[in-house]
Amino acid sequence: MAGIFKVIQTALAASVSLGLAGTVWAQDASAPAASQAPVQEQSSEQVEQRVLPISTLLVEGNQRVEADTVLSYMLVQPGDMPNQRLINLSIQTLFGTGLFSDVRVAVDGRTMVVYVQENPIVNRVILEGNRSLKDDKLTEEIELQPRAIFTRARVQSDVQRMLEVYRQSGRFAAQITPKIVELPQNRLDVVFEITEGPVTGVRRINFIGNQVYSDRRLREEIVTTEARWWKFFSSNDNYDPNRIEYDREQLRIFYTDRGFADFRVVSAVAELTPDQEGFYVTFTVDEGSRYNFGDIKVTTEIEDLNEDYLKAIVATQPDQLYVGSLIEDSVDTLTFAAGAAGYAFVDIRPRVVTNRETQSVDVEYVIAEAPRVYIERIDVIGNTRTLDRVIRRELDIVEGDAFNQALMNVSRSRVGQLGFFEDVTVEPSQGSAPDRARVAVTVKEQPTGELAFGAGFSSTDSFLVDFSISERNLRGRGQFLRLRVSASSTRKQIDIRFTEPKFMGRNLAAGFDIFRVRTDFSRQASFQTDSTGFTLRAGFPLTRSVSANVNYTLRSDDVRAYSNASESIRRAAGTRVTSILGYTVAWTRLDDYREPSNGFRLSWDQEIAGIGGDVRHIRTELRGAYYKSLFRDDIVFSVTGDTGLIVSWGGDSTRINDRFFKGGNSFRGFETAGIGPRIVSNISTDQEDNYRSGDALGGNFYAISAIELSFPTGLPEQYGVGAALFTEFGTLGVLPDDDQIADPGPTVLNQAYTIDEMSLRASAGLSVFWDSPFGPVRFDFAHAFMKEDYDRAEFFRFSTRTGF
Numbered sequence: 001m002a003g004i005f006k007v008i009q010t011a012l013a014a015s016v017s018l019g020l021a022g023t024v025w026a027q028d029a030s031a032p033a034a035s036q037a038p039v040q041e042q043s044s045e046q047v048e049q050r051v052l053p054i055s056t057l058l059v060e061g062n063q064r065v066e067a068d069t070v071l072s073y074m075l076v077q078p079g080d081m082p083n084q085r086l087i088n089l090s091i092q093t094l095f096g097t098g099l100f101s102d103v104r105v106a107v108d109g110r111t112m113v114v115y116v117q118e119n120p121i122v123n124r125v126i127l128e129g130n131r132s133l134k135d136d137k138l139t140e141e142i143e144l145q146p147r148a149i150f151t152r153a154r155v156q157s158d159v160q161r162m163l164e165v166y167r168q169s170g171r172f173a174a175q176i177t178p179k180i181v182e183l184p185q186n187r188l189d190v191v192f193e194i195t196e197g198p199v200t201g202v203r204r205i206n207f208i209g210n211q212v213y214s215d216r217r218l219r220e221e222i223v224t225t226e227a228r229w230w231k232f233f234s235s236n237d238n239y240d241p242n243r244i245e246y247d248r249e250q251l252r253i254f255y256t257d258r259g260f261a262d263f264r265v266v267s268a269v270a271e272l273t274p275d276q277e278g279f280y281v282t283f284t285v286d287e288g289s290r291y292n293f294g295d296i297k298v299t300t301e302i303e304d305l306n307e308d309y310l311k312a313i314v315a316t317q318p319d320q321l322y323v324g325s326l327i328e329d330s331v332d333t334l335t336f337a338a339g340a341a342g343y344a345f346v347d348i349r350p351r352v353v354t355n356r357e358t359q360s361v362d363v364e365y366v367i368a369e370a371p372r373v374y375i376e377r378i379d380v381i382g383n384t385r386t387l388d389r390v391i392r393r394e395l396d397i398v399e400g401d402a403f404n405q406a407l408m409n410v411s412r413s414r415v416g417q418l419g420f421f422e423d424v425t426v427e428p429s430q431g432s433a434p435d436r437a438r439v440a441v442t443v444k445e446q447p448t449g450e451l452a453f454g455a456g457f458s459s460t461d462s463f464l465v466d467f468s469i470s471e472r473n474l475r476g477r478g479q480f481l482r483l484r485v486s487a488s489s490t491r492k493q494i495d496i497r498f499t500e501p502k503f504m505g506r507n508l509a510a511g512f513d514i515f516r517v518r519t520d521f522s523r524q525a526s527f528q529t530d531s532t533g534f535t536l537r538a539g540f541p542l543t544r545s546v547s548a549n550v551n552y553t554l555r556s557d558d559v560r561a562y563s564n565a566s567e568s569i570r571r572a573a574g575t576r577v578t579s580i581l582g583y584t585v586a587w588t589r590l591d592d593y594r595e596p597s598n599g600f601r602l603s604w605d606q607e608i609a610g611i612g613g614d615v616r617h618i619r620t621e622l623r624g625a626y627y628k629s630l631f632r633d634d635i636v637f638s639v640t641g642d643t644g645l646i647v648s649w650g651g652d653s654t655r656i657n658d659r660f661f662k663g664g665n666s667f668r669g670f671e672t673a674g675i676g677p678r679i680v681s682n683i684s685t686d687q688e689d690n691y692r693s694g695d696a697l698g699g700n701f702y703a704i705s706a707i708e709l710s711f712p713t714g715l716p717e718q719y720g721v722g723a724a725l726f727t728e729f730g731t732l733g734v735l736p737d738d739d740q741i742a743d744p745g746p747t748v749l750n751q752a753y754t755i756d757e758m759s760l761r762a763s764a765g766l767s768v769f770w771d772s773p774f775g776p777v778r779f780d781f782a783h784a785f786m787k788e789d790y791d792r793a794e795f796f797r798f799s800t801r802t803g804f
Contacts, residue, residue, distance in 0.1 A: 054078055055110040062116050063186060065099055070114055073097070082107050098149055120150045123187045129194035133169060138162050144190055155190065166196065170238025172272065173197030201227030201237050203278035209266065209285045221254045222247035224281065239279040244268050248283075255287065256324030261354055261361050262288030291322040294360030298334070301369035304341055310334055314365065322361050327352070334365055339405025344373040344428050344437045373403040376431040381442045386420055390478040391441060393502060394418065403428065403437050410544070415441065417593055420473045422446040448473035478502070480511070490672055492518040499537070509539040515555075519657070524673040525695040526565035527572070529657045530558040542585075549584040554613075559657055566679050566695055566752065568739035572655045576614040582607030590627065597629040597636045609658075616650040617658060634712050634722075641705040642666075653736045659698030662732050664794070667704055669728065669763025669782035674792035676702075676732035677756040679741070693790040694752060697735055704730030708767075720771025726764065729786070733758035755790065762786035 055078055059067035073093045075086040087105050094103045094116065102117035125144050127135050141161040143154050155178045166174035174197050181189040205226055207215045219225070224247050227237040236243070248265045255263035266284040273279065296318055298310040314330040316323075331348050338346040347368040354361050378399055380388050394414040396407040412426040423444040428437045452468045470482035480499040486492070499511035513535040520528045533555025541547045554577070561573040583606060590599035602624045610616035621644035628637050648654045663674035679694035710724035733756050741754040765782030777798065784793040 052081075052110050054080055054082060054107070054112050056112070058111065058113045060113060060115045061118070063118055064121070065116070065118060070094065070116060074114065076112065082112070098151060118186060120182075120186045120188045122146055122148045122150050122190055123183055124189045126189060126191045127194060128191060130196065132171070132196055132199075133165065138165060141165055150188060150190070159192070162192070162194075168240055168242070170199045170201060170240070171197050172200040172239065173277075198277045200239050200272070201278050202239050202281055203227060203273065204280050206280065206282045207285060208282060210287060212260075212287055212290075218251065218254070218283075222250050227278065239270060239281070241270070244270065244281065251283065251285065253325065255285075256322075259290035259292070259322045260288050261291040261322050261324070262286070264288075289356075289359055291354070291359050291361050293318055293320045293322055294355060294358065294362040295364075296362075297364040298367070299364060300367035302338070302343060302346070302367060304372075305338060305343075305367065310337060310365075310367075313337060316363055327363060330363075330365065334367065336405050338367065338370075339403065339408070342372045342374075342402040342404065343370050344403040344405070345430065346370045371435040373428075373431075373435055373437045375399055375401050375403055376436040376438055378439045378441065381440055383443050383445060385445055385476045386443070386473060386478070387476045390418075390420075390473075390476065391415055391443065395441070397439065408439065411441075415443065418473075418478065419594065420445060420448050420478070488672075490520055490524065492520070503538070507540060509537075511537050513537070521661075521673065521696070522562055524661075524671075525569065525656065525697065526562040527569050527656060528560045528562075530560075531555050531657075533578075545589050546585065546587045549586075551580075551582050551584075553578070553580040553582070553607075555580075557615075557655075557657055559655065566697075566741070568697065568741075569656055569695065571738075572657065576655075577612075578609050578615040579611050579613035580607045580609045581611050596625075596627045596638075597633050598627055600624070600626045610650060615655065615658070616652040617646055617648045617654055619646045619658075620644065630709075634710075636710045638708045638710070639705070640708075641703075643703040644701065646700045648736070653738055654700055656698055656739075659700060660702045660732060661696065661698045662702055662704060662730070663792070664797070667728055667730060667761070667763070668706075668726065668765060668780050668797070669784040669793060669795075670761070670787070671792040671794045673698070674794065675761050675787070677735045677754060678790050679752050680755050680790050681750050681752050692750075693792065697739060697754065697756075699732040699734055699756075700736070701734040702730065702732040704728065704732075710767075713768075722769040724767040724769070726767060726782075727762065728764075728782075729760060729762035731758050731760055755788075757788065759788055760786060761788075761791065 054076060057071055057074065057076075057078060059070045062070060074090045075093075076083060076090065080086075091103045091105060094100055094114075099119060100116045101119050102115075104115045106113045106115070122144055124146055125139070125142060127138055130138060141164075142158045143161075144150070144158055148154075159176045159178060162176055163174060166172075175195040177193045177195075179191040179193060181191060183189065202224055203226065205215075205219055205222070205224065207218050210218060223236055224240070224243050225237045245268075248268055251265055252263060264286050266286055267282075269282045269284075271280045271282070293316050296311065296314065296316050298307050298314065300307055300310065313333055315326040315333065316330050327350050331350060334348050335346060338348075347370070349366050349368075351364040351366060352361060353363075375397060376399065378392070378395070378397065380391050383391060395411040396414070397404065397411055401407075408426045408428070412424050415421065415426075416424045421443040425440075425442045427440050427442070429440065430436075431438045449471045450469070452466065452470070465488065466484070466486040468482055468484035468486075470480070470484075472480050474481050478501050480497070480501070482497045483495075484497075485494050493515065495513055495515035495517075497511065497513045499509055501509045503510035515531070515533060515535075517531045518528065519531070522528060533553060535551055535553040537549060537551045539547060539549040556575060556577050558575040559573050561570045584603060586601065586603040588599075588601040590596040590601060603622070605619075605621040605623070607619045609619075621642065623640075623642045625638060625640040629635060630637050644660055646654055646658060646660070660676075661673040662676060663670035664672035667675060673696040676699045677697040679697065681692045681694065706726055706728040708724050708726040710722060713721045713723050715721045735754065735756045739754065740756070741752060743753045743755075761784065763782045763784040763786075765780060767781075768779040770777045770779075780797045782795065782797075784791070787793060
């Protein structure tokens with residue numbers, strides 16, 4: 001091992017003659033070519049006798065590298081006269097390949113011999129002693145790899161890279177010692193012996209110079225935190241110089257957004273404790289004085305832009321507290337306004353003047369002259385599967401249109417709403433002329449097929465298993481196809497759904513559903529229903545945010561009552577054909593359709609049964625939701641509400657299978673069909689409202705609302721755990737008169753009667769969302785704190801699904 005280091009250390013020094021009778025050149029790779037000279041001096045007579053054209057070039061010492069490869073780097077070729085400068089340059093070039101540890105050139109008469117000594121080959125790279133960091137984390141930083149050329153410089157570079165990784169993980173006392181194990185055939189193993197040392201956490205964060213805000217308040221604004229024993233999930237309490245630099249910027253933003261225009265971080269010093277196990281970090285700040293905005297101006301050299309209008313839309317206003325980020329927001333607003341007017345590449349520069357005497361900051365936004373821009377070309381990039389036309393038909397811009405930033409933003413949103421892409425950007429760039437722009441629509445595709453599995457559990461042993469396989473972008477054409485099979489204690493279903501989003505090339509989504517559903521309410525209501533049928537659908541937009549859908553359903557319903565069923569349920573038994581024409585109008589303004597954090601949605605659904613068939617009723621439902629992020633995007637407050645009413649006509653009475661049943665997924669804290677009208681009987685006269693709960697009868701009217709606050713749990717982002725607090729409240733009731741059974745009175749025991757109180761029910765609880773390795777999982781824990789004695793409550797429910 002010591003021998004090979006000796007070879008490496010002497011490889012760049014000038015060598016001695018090979019024993020050939022003649023002149024030998026040797027080049028030190030670290031010395032300039034001009035400093036090299038022949039090894040031995042000769043008289044002019046000797047030079048005159050020996051300087052002859054080279055006729056033969058030979059290579060010696062090479063093992064892996066072909067001789068022709070070595071000679072290809074030589075600047076002296078057969079027929080040339082020996083030239084010291086060219087020979088030195090040739091030696092330097094061979095050293096520069098990194099293949100050789102030693103290169104010498106000797107001339108004997110008309111023969112030139114190139115002697116090389118090859119660098120060894122790395123056989124293995126071995127890490128020893130690393131426990132806190134896995135091998136994969138360190139090998140990502142190592143340049144030396146098996147079968148690579150070994151050089152001492154690479155070893156030292158790899159040591160420094162790995163030490164930097166350890167410093168970033170908070171281990172500044174880490175030491176790495178490289179060792180070499182020589183092997184036959186000029187090979188070697190490189191062993192990095194690692195002593196990790198203790199984690200060097202941040203013991204204390206101090207601030208000097210702060211008068212307005214306390215140390216505690218400033219610690220809340222920086223990412224680095226003080227080490228505490230309970231912060232075992234966090235790495236922000238480890239010292240990281242890069243994080244300290246980021247903290248300096250965070251402090252600047254904090255102060256400048258609160259009026260301190262002159263604020264600066266004088267220094268940020270980290271001192272290692274004597275035991276080398278922690279750091280004291282000290283920020284020295286100069287707060288300065290608090291400023292207000294002074295004179296605000298907008299100057300534009302573009303005649304089509306109105307200065308008064310632009311001044312009105314900027315976020316900075318005179319006499320307002322100085323907020324540094326508002327200047328950047330104003331530049332973005334002005335850029336958008338110019339883009340909406342067709343000026344894509346405007347140069348907007350804010351000129352900021354600080355007036356210390358008046359404690360004010362004057363801002364002038366200068367918009368330089370720019371030509372009106374037209375779209376020359378639209379490029380779709382990144383779609384490896386989705387067809388170009390599926391993306392282009394969602395764009396509100398085409399080649400030849402005047403540039404419009406607003407339409408570009410709308411186009412980006414519409415492409416994102418397809419749900420086919422993880423990320424969508426629409427960016428302009430300079431075209432072939434100053435008034436031409438190219439627009440790049442860049443997408444990052446994500447899996448659109450989904451293999452979904454759901455499971456649920458209730459306090460009364462009800463279960464749910466749901467399996468579906470779907471494709472939202474069938475063959476890259478944007479078509480939707482799903483096969484779903486679900487089974488539970490109350491429902492078994494199989495259905496096929498297909499949707500063509502652009503039917504016949506028009507802005508019309510059309511599709512169909514074929515289904516077979518068995519609903520077994522034997523435990524809840526002593527009846528079972530088999531429904532078989534199909535639905536034809538067509539949907540189209542009315543405005544950018546309002547859409548409509550019309551549908552027609554034809555199905556056969558076979559209701560079978562169990563022997564213990566009530567009279568009203570037995571009257572509904574039999575097979576009937578239901579013919580339904582329905583429509584839906586939806587108004588949606590959400591920032592994200594799948595995980596909204598801001599916006600609202602509202603929908604009105606109505607269906608009319610009786611256009612043919614045996615059943616006549618009108619069902620109406622209204623659904624709405626409002627979302628608002630609080631403080632930051634991952635804390636979302638939401639309010640949802642649903643209500644519905646079903647009214648029979650033509651002398652019919654609503655059948656039990658057409659009524660509303662609520663609970664389970666539609667009302668957390670209660671089982672499926674756990675609330676609403678029910679057959680009950682008194683079991684005691686000693687206590688009021690002491691019931692035996694019987695069959696659920698559903699209701700013709702319901703109203704349910706939920707309030708929810710979702711928030712991060714504080715666990716590291718890679719764990720993918722979120723949570724939400726919620727409360728739900730609502731009611732269900734209004735039975736037809738012929739389904740009512742009179743109350744015999746409290747003194748009559750064990751005689752069935754109908755109870756339909758329309759009382760308010762309410763629950764509250766916690767939902768936990770976990771983005772697990774096998775798919776997202778949701779756990780719901782709910783307690784029904786307002787309920788009737790005959791209601792059926794449920795405490796826990798979970799579901800999971802996975803994508804492919």
